[in-house]
Amino acid sequence: xxxxxxxxxxxxxxxxxxxxxxxxxxxxxxxxxxxxxxxxxxxxxxxxxxxxxxxxxxxxxxxxxxxxxxxxxxxxxxxxxxxxxxxxxxxxxxxxxxxxxxxxxxxxxxxxxxxxxxxxxxxxxxxxxxxxxxxxxxxxxxxxxxxxxxxxxxxxxxxxxxxxxxxxxxxxxxxxxxxxxxxxxxxxxxxxxxxxxxxxxxxxxxxxxxxxxxxxxxxxxxxxxxxxxxxxxxxxxxxxxxxxxxxxxxxxxxxxxxxxxxxxxxxxxxxxxxxxxxxxxxxxxxxxxxxxxxxxxxxxxxxxxxxxxxxxxxxxxxxxxxxxxxxxxxxxxxxxxxxxxxxxxxxxxxxxxxxxxxxxxxxxx
Ligand code: ATP
Numbered sequence: 576x577x578x579x580x581x582x583x584x585x586x587x588x589x590x591x592x593x594x595x596x597x598x599x600x601x602x603x604x605x606x607x608x609x610x611x612x613x614x615x616x617x618x619x620x621x622x623x624x625x626x627x628x629x630x631x632x633x634x635x636x637x638x639x640x641x642x643x644x645x646x647x648x649x650x651x652x653x654x655x656x657x658x659x660x661x662x663x664x665x666x667x668x669x670x671x672x673x674x675x676x677x678x679x680x681x682x683x684x685x686x687x688x689x690x691x692x693x694x695x696x697x698x699x700x701x702x703x704x705x706x707x708x709x710x711x712x713x714x715x716x717x718x719x720x721x722x723x724x725x726x727x728x729x730x731x732x733x734x735x736x737x738x739x740x741x742x743x744x745x746x747x748x749x750x751x752x753x754x755x756x757x758x759x760x761x762x763x764x765x766x767x768x769x770x771x772x773x774x775x776x777x778x779x780x781x782x783x784x785x786x787x788x789x790x791x792x793x794x795x796x797x798x799x800x801x802x803x804x805x806x807x808x809x810x811x812x813x814x815x816x817x818x819x820x821x822x823x824x825x826x827x828x829x830x831x832x833x834x835x836x837x838x839x840x841x842x843x844x845x846x847x848x849x850x851x852x853x854x855x856x857x858x859x860x861x862x863x864x865x866x867x868x869x870x871x872x873x874x875x876x877x878x879x880x881x882x883x884x885x886x887x888x889x890x891x892x893x894x895x896x897x898x899x900x901x902x903x904x905x906x907x908x909x910x911x912x913x914x915x916x917x918x919x920x921x922x923x924x925x926x927x928x929x930x931x932x933x934x935x936x937x938x939x940x
Contacts, residue, residue: 576603576604577603577604577639577640578601578602578603578604578637578639578640579602579603579604579605579638579639579729579730579762580601580602580608580625580636580637580638580729580730580762580764581600581601581602581635581636581637581640582598582599582600582601582621582625582634582635582636582637583599583634583635583636583637584597584598584599584633584634584635585597585598585599585621585624585631585633585634585635585636586598586631586632586633586634587617587620587624587629587631587632588632593786594617594620594786595617595620595621595624595631595786596617596785596786596787597634597787598617598621598634598783598786598787598788599634599788600781600788600791602730602762602764602779603762603778604762605760605761605762606762606763606778606779607753607756607762607763607765607776607777607778607779608762608763608764608765608777608778608779608780608781609764609765609766609767609772609773609776609777609779609780609781610764610765610766610767610780610781610783611766611767611768611769611770611773611780611781611782611783611809611810612768612782612783612784612809613768613784613809614768616783616784616785616786617783617785617786618734618766618767618768618783619734619766621766622655622732622734622764622766624636625653625730625732625764626648626651626653626655626732627643627646627647627648627651627653628648630644631644638651638652638653638729638730639652639729652728652729652730653728653729653730653731653732654723654724654726654728654730654731654732655723655731655732655733655734656719656720656723656731656732656733656734656736657734657736661719662707662715662718662719662722663707664706664707664708666707667703667704667705667706667707668694668699668702668703668704668705668706668707668710668718669687669690669694669703669704671707671718671722672690672693672694672703672718672721672722672725673686673687673689673690673725674722675722675723675725675726676689676690676725676726679726689725690703690725691703693721693724693725694721696721696724696755696758696759697717697718697720697721697755697758698717699714699717699718702714711744712739712740712741712744713740713744713747713748713751716736716737716740716748716751717751717755719736720736720752720755724759724761727761728761729761729762730761730762730763730764731761731762731763731764732764732766733752733763733764733765733766734766735766735767735768736752736765737749737752737767737769737772745772749771749772749775749776750775752765752776753775753776756776765777770809770810770811773794774794774797774798774810775794777793777794778793779791779792779793780792780793780794780797782797782805782806782809782810784805784809789802789803789805789806790802790803790806794810797810798810798811800843801843801856801932802843802844803843803844803934804844804854804856804934804935804936807854807856807932807934808856811858812858812859812904813856813857813858813859813932814856814857814858814859814862814903814904815854815855815856815857816830816832816833816834816836816838816854816855816901817832817833817852817853817854817855817936818830818831818832818833818836818852818853818854818855819831819833819850819851819852819853820847820848820849820850820851820853821837821849822849823842823847823848823849826841826842826843827839827840827841827842827928827929828840828841828842828847828853828933830853830855830933832855832901834899834900834901835899835900836878836898836899836901838855838857838875838876838928838931839875839876839928839931840855840857840928840931840932840933841928841929841931841932841933842933842934843932843933843934844934844935845934845935846935847933847934847935851935852935852936853933853934853935853936854933854934854936855931855932855933856931856932856933856934857903857926857930857931857932858930859893859904859905859906860906861926861927861930861931862903862905862906862924862925862926862930863924863925863926864894864896864905864907864908864913864922864923864924865922865923865924865925866921866922866923867879867920867921867922867923869923870923871923871924871925872925873925874925874926874927875926875927875928876925876926876927876928876931877923877924877925877926878898878899878923878924878925879898879921879922879923880896880897880898880903880921880922880923880924881896881897881919881920881921881922882894882895882896882916882917882918882919882920882922883895883896883897883902883918884902884918885916885917885918886904890909891906892906892907893905893906893907894907894913894916894922896922896924898924903924905924
């Protein structure tokens with residue numbers, strides 16, 4: 576496998592703050608790689624080092640196998656798309672897309688061919704003469720990407736490029752960006768704090784927390800096999816409880832939560848032993864519901880409760896069930912079978928032990 580980008584033991588310190596702490600990763604050619612993490616975790620600092628705007632404190636950055644540490648930003652085979660697209664309003668669309676090529680000294684006729692090709696690829700043929708403010712937000716986004724892609728970078732860096740768009744457009748652009756990436760067959764490195772953007776578009780996602788990568792894998796890996804409490808909490812929704820390990824059988828733990836519930840869960844990440852503090856995560860879609868009286872005793876975890884809240888949201892509707900001192904979010908089946916539930920109704924809930932993920936408290940190993 577060939578890698579367009581490799582970061583080796585990359586570290587960046589600002590005074591006493593370590594913004595990026597010994598991060599290593601490889602991005603295969605032509606793939607979509609995302610760095611997902613909360614504000615301040617160090618995502619932008621990594622991008623700025625790759626682009627050459629910041630010098631690493633230590634470590635190395637290789638593009639197509641060659642270190643670029645000594646290469647100035649304008650000579651690196653990378654390009655960057657920012658949240659604020661910075662198209663030039665005084666230029667028309669064709670001039671915007673051709674801007675970088677003109678600066679490289681390419682001839683007019685050749686630029687015109689390249690610009691037309693790029694407009695074709697982004698699905699906007701023939702709009703070269705339009706002004707920037709005649710385009711929709713999504714069209715501007717595509718033009719901004721085309722402007723970078725005509726320069727044929729080895730790696731395109733995208734720093735929260737959908738952040739300034741409204742929700743509906745953002746949803747559409749998630750799919751479009753993935754399509755554009757495939758159309759240009761270019762390696763994309765995308766940073767975001769939005770898990771759904773990362774899950775929809777990426778071949779590989781690195782989840783970042785406090786300067787370090789906690790886990791790297793496909794969206795499915797992160798969602799179904801989180802390696803740390805942070806990843807389990809950050810990717811997807813979960814009910815979560817803190818507690819103590821009461822009993823351990825292999826990697827199946829019996830956990831007593833601080834609120835007094837007892838539940839089985841599968842241990843992941845750092846090893847756990849009886850008496851250890853732990854956090855348990857259970858996804859709302861992993862929990863089955865039945866009317867009071869109906870039996871969910873075949874599940875390792877089952878309990879009676881009362882509906883305290885109905886959160887109607889079409890196919891993603893949920894209820895909140897009070898069980899003991901806990902409020903537990905449960906997805907409603909789409910069958911409509913429970914559509915007439917009301918607040919105050921008694922229900923049973925249950926889930927299999929292996930649907931709970933249990934981790935030692937604190938960061939990954
Ligand atoms: P956001 O999603 O909010 O953009 P981020 O994950 O991109 O956040 P960074 O901008 O990389 O985070 O910042 C990581 C840490 O480094 C933060 O604690 C930030 O305050 C610090 N930091 C970033 N740039 C500098 C700088 N030039 N000088 C000092 N500290 C900095």
